[in-house]
Amino acid sequence: MDKQTQQFVDTFAEQSHPDVLEQFDRASLEELVAKHDTPFMVLDLxxxxxxxxxxxxxxxxxxxxxxxxxxxxxxxxxxxxxxxxxxxxxxxxxxxxxxxxxxxxxxxxxxxxxxxxxxxxxxxxxxxxxxxxxxxxxxxxxxxxxxxxxxxxxxxxxxxxxxxxxxxxxxxxxxxxxxxxxxxxxxxxxxxxxxxxxxxxxxxxxxxxxxxxxxxxxxxxxxxxxxxxxxxxxxxxxxxxxxxxxxxxxxxxxxxxxxxxxxxxxxxxxxxxxxxAPSMIEVVSIVGKAKRGARTWYYLDDGVYGGFSGQMFDHAVYPLAPLKTIDAHGEFYPSVLAGPTCDSIDVVAEDIELPDMQIGDILVGKQMGAYTLASATEFNYYPKPKVIVVEDIFDPETEAL
Structure with missing residues (x-):
């Protein structure tokens, strides 16, 4: 298992911080998803x-x-x-x-x-x-x-x-x-x-x-x-x-x-x-799913030409996790997360292991304020992610890291 895969799996392992989204108020995030089409970014003042x-x-x-x-x-x-x-x-x-x-x-x-x-x-x-x-x-x-x-x-x-x-x-x-x-x-x-x-x-x-x-x-x-x-x-x-x-x-x-x-x-x-960087997260949806060889490809509605552009220009790899709660003891499968454009370079994550995901499932990227929206393009005429401004998306029972 490579380093990137291990980091993702460890996200859901039983440890002191078992959930990348632990610090967030999930109900607030779900409410935002209900109100706004993905992809969107959330700026927390x-x-x-x-x-x-x-x-x-x-x-x-x-x-x-x-x-x-x-x-x-x-x-x-x-x-x-x-x-x-x-x-x-x-x-x-x-x-x-x-x-x-x-x-x-x-x-x-x-x-x-x-x-x-x-x-x-x-x-x-x-x-x-x-x-x-x-x-x-x-x-x-x-x-x-x-x-x-x-x-x-x-x-x-x-x-x-x-x-x-x-x-x-x-x-x-x-x-x-x-x-x-x-x-x-x-x-x-x-x-x-x-x-x-x-x-x-x-x-x-x-x-x-x-x-x-x-x-x-x-x-x-x-x-x-x-x-x-x-x-x-x-x-x-x-x-x-x-x-x-x-x-x-x-x-x-x-x-x-x-x-x-x-x-x-x-x-x-x-x-x-x-x-x-810590002031903004991005919320994306799975819009497509395909089995290609031994791996499942999940197609997101944003990628490296948009909010994830920092992976190309800023050498950053963002913590990313499903909004729904994942069973840390469930099965994980070799997977790829790809962006929506027609360009094959538009891949957010390769050779990682994920639980079985469905079209419509939501993923959330953390630490996505710096050099992301600033360098995003509208390639293929996909618009840049819109920004939702809030005062607090953190769970009041957890301390902001």
């Missing part, structure tokens, strides 16, 4: 509260700039605004979205290292004056904006522990930093901070810790700069198929490293996945 407050408690004194790219639903953004969150922007579309929701430019930072001039101009019009750069050509774009902007230079720190290595594409090496700073100062630009992003879904805090200490060392050497900010990026992990380090424990060594910062420097972080 209380889970946003829980995740945001958990991370803020683990990073006291750090300003959290939510990364809109992970999930940009307006209700999520409004909820974070009410919690005092700041926002990490990368495009004109994101600028216009937060502006429409009453967020001000000074509550944001523009972190895309590569920008068109019109993107810089639109962000400045909005009132966002802090921009990230990471190379000489990008620095030149800001010459005409001298006196209007504060620049943060992004450094590259590669991480083998991150599921998605974001320093492969962006970030300058430390050796280039003094030359970039000198180039900025000679052209009247203010360099005020350093940033890095060691990768999305980092399974260890140590690369982030090392990046913090290297950044601090660089700041101390470059005494000709009035440093204001250190942006430590994202990387804070969530549990998909396997447990990850609790966020309070993950952030202990991070905070120890940050304590070495010179006095007066503000600390930013850019959480996306940690806040958005």
């Amino acid at each position: 209380e889970e946003i509260d829980y995740q945001y407050k958990s991370l803020q408690a683990a990073l006291p004194g750090v300003k959290l700039f939510y990364a809109l790219k992970s999930l940009s639903h307006p209700e999520l953004i409004k909820r974070l605004k009410s919690l005092g969150s700041y926002f990490d922007l990368a495009t004109i579309g994101e600028v216009e979205l937060v502006e429409s929701l009453g967020i001000k430019g000074d509550q944001c930072i523009h972190t895309h290292p590569i920008k068109k001039d019109k993107e810089i101009a639109r962000a400045l019009e909005f009132g966002c004056t802090r921009f990230v750069v990471d190379n000489f050509e990008e620095m030149k774009k800001f010459y005409k904006y001298a006196g209007q902007v504060e620049l943060i230079i992004r450094i590259s720190y590669r991480s083998k522990q991150a599921v998605v290595d974001l320093s492969r594409k962006f970030g300058c090496v430390l050796e280039e930093l003094p030359v970039l700073v000198d180039m900025a100062q000679q052209n009247g630009l203010d360099v005020v901070g350093l940033s890095f992003h060691v990768g999305s879904q980092s399974l260890s805090p140590m690369t982030q810790v090392n990046a913090i200490r290297s950044s601090i060392a660089a700041m101390k050497v470059m005494k000709n700069v009035k440093w204001k900010f250190l942006d430590i990026g994202g990387s804070f992990p969530v549990s998909y198929q396997e447990e990850v380090m609790p966020i309070a424990d993950f952030c202990v060594p991070v905070m120890e490293a940050l304590a070495e910062l010179p006095e007066g420097i503000e600390i930013f972080a850019e959480p996306g996945r940690f806040i958005s």
Whole structure:
């Protein structure tokens, strides 16, 4: 039995957490199914509260700039605004979205290292004056904006522990930093901070810790700069198929490293996945069933071109379970879960073992807020899953994980 199969079977085994859906109020989910056609996603605003407050408690004194790219639903953004969150922007579309929701430019930072001039101009019009750069050509774009902007230079720190290595594409090496700073100062630009992003879904805090200490060392050497900010990026992990380090424990060594910062420097972080992933589930139906060789193929009404797109683009495999209660001692059979499109790549899970399922049965995917709806398409003219916004889908007798 392969690893994926074993994880699914273990879901229904008799252990301390025998049910992937144990924490949810099943009656509430069944009520939603009765009211709405599948597929649909459920955005739980209380889970946003829980995740945001958990991370803020683990990073006291750090300003959290939510990364809109992970999930940009307006209700999520409004909820974070009410919690005092700041926002990490990368495009004109994101600028216009937060502006429409009453967020001000000074509550944001523009972190895309590569920008068109019109993107810089639109962000400045909005009132966002802090921009990230990471190379000489990008620095030149800001010459005409001298006196209007504060620049943060992004450094590259590669991480083998991150599921998605974001320093492969962006970030300058430390050796280039003094030359970039000198180039900025000679052209009247203010360099005020350093940033890095060691990768999305980092399974260890140590690369982030090392990046913090290297950044601090660089700041101390470059005494000709009035440093204001250190942006430590994202990387804070969530549990998909396997447990990850609790966020309070993950952030202990991070905070120890940050304590070495010179006095007066503000600390930013850019959480996306940690806040958005647990806030959303997806509800799908089995719409087809076929025996192909030794395996049963179940066809769902959403797949990797839709809400499960994160399996292609984000390297995530989502916990998935039937809504109906499954007998852990019943028989399981070799199965495949496939999406609805005509493309053979549209397969959600292969070589797993499932109980005998029927057309019309409901399955629920967990941890599906981050990089799912954000990257979903309408291939084959299947619409993206609609979003149902609720205040709480958790069983009041269980604690949200």
